[in-house]
Amino acid sequence: MKTHAMLLRENGPPTNLELTEMPVQTLGERDVLIEMKAAGVSYVDMLQIAGQYQVKPHLPFVPGQEGSGIVAEIGPSVRKFAVGDRVITSHSTGAWAERAVLDERRVTALPDGIDFVAAAGFRSNYATALLALQRARLQAGEVLLVHSAAGGVGMATVHIGKLMGATVIGTSSSDEKLAVVKAQGADHVVNYSDGFRDEVKSLTGGKGADVIFDPVGGDVFDESMRCINYLGRIVVIGFTGGRPALAKTNHLLIKDASVIGMTVGSFSAHEPEAAARNAEQILTWVGEGKLTPYVSHTLPLARAAEALELLRQRKVVSKAVLTMSDA
Template sequence: MRALQLERLEGPEGLKQVDVPEPEAGDQVLIDVRAAGVSFPDLLLTKGLYQLKPPLPFVPGVEVAGVVRSAPPGALVKPGDRVMAFTMLGGWAEVASAPPSMTFLMPLGWSFEAAAGTVLNYHTAHFALHRRGRLKEGETVLVHGAAGGVGTATIQIARGAGARVLAVVSSEEKAEVARTAGADHCFLAAGDWVSRVKDATQGRGVDVVMDPVGGDAFDLSLKCLAPEGRLLVVGFAGGRIPEVKVNRLLLKNVDVVGVAWGSFVMHEPQLTAKIAMDLAALAEKGFVEPVVSQVFPLEQAAQALRELEARKSTGKLVLRVREG
């Protein structure tokens, strides 16, 4: 089968299109891949900077959408089903395998491109807001990197929960993306967004902050938390891993909460089914609708990774693996 293989830990330049054997099914769901997501973990994997460090060469690709070729006994999907799945590795190929617990039916009417950008971002956002962030209806959520894949997913899920959403973005173009996703107010990261958040909340602050950026965004977000607010640490796309003096948490009665969906569901795989049911209901109500900004052919995955690394992209970047 046709696949993209990482041969050197040199970032996007280490990728090469090759022909490799198809994966064996075993106890996995075997999927004929139509589209695959391009995610930040993919970029880190190409540089050897992710916590998972598979031996070279390997096929990247953490999530896919396609048609089930075969499924093990007991799986909730069957051959011929249109599905989206979290693969962790192997998604940038014409055939991929995924655990049954990480393979989900696509909502009716969705394209493969939209579905390919769903599992990682939307499951992460749902897990962050509900399981870790204890979000309640009527609360206010502040989202950093709000025009990106995780950001737009967070906006939509927060709106579906009845929350008010404030967004921080890096440009007016990205502000429009966040507004289209459902943000109530957008603020530019280069401005005094802390004061604007305070104004928008009548000085109270926000109940939940979704932070996949880290660095200064984290530091300033502590100033924006309402009493008993929760700052959700999702990642460090900004490059700097921040630190916090815990007396600040004590004095304000606030929480800093770690969010690692992938490692959590390894220990509680049954959680994925509940999240998938909630997301399907939100999709049916019109809240969940993946934002796909660009679709690249498989052979241009390196360019897609460069767009992601330069933080030029909005929503989700997707690879079209085959037509259909």
């Protein structure tokens, strides 16, 4: 059996990707063959293709870490799934293909009511968002400030923050993207191109935000420290702004504030049962229609390089997804 896939033979720009036909690996005892319908596109994919990510797959490889599809065949010891089941998939690499073989432990049943495109890219984003808000101990009625709210994890944080009963303020450098963030449930939006401290203070009656979600770092973190409420919490998940921030401890002392770092990878490794419960909770919310992932761009598999370029140019809002030829 063969499959079409986007293959990378040499690290470099996305144009190094080529659509090719290649053999599908043989199923093991606990493996499932998935007819892939859609696959998410992320910054991790872009970094892996460029050879700049900390985990460097052996060349050649097929990129893609998450997707959705239908079970086409199962190994002899598989008990969780049957042929025809709709599923969500988690890959180290290999999602950008029409067929993929995975251990059944990397496959999750897809709830009714969500299509393959929406399902393809939400798993890691919502897992990060939920864990961040748990670590921050977000309570109903508190003010949640979400930086880069138009990004995949930012949008997921807006969604879950509202579900948890918070008043959500979303930031971005684009008014066009902020319009989407507002439509997706944020109570207030702020363009932080010229700063955000004064507007956040104004929106909160001078108090500041109770919880601040920060994937940006750098100057954004510094300014966040100046609009945080008493007993406020900043959750740091990255530093896309270019430099890790240095917290001024005098600000922490004055506000009795906390800075919290987290990664889903560490959480899953150290607390696998809790991570599994979070994944189940997210799927329950999706199945109940309480969470609906937002996808701004959908492109066919053969245009993967174009999808990555849209991501690089920051034209993607929340998520871009690749669809397979028979999706």
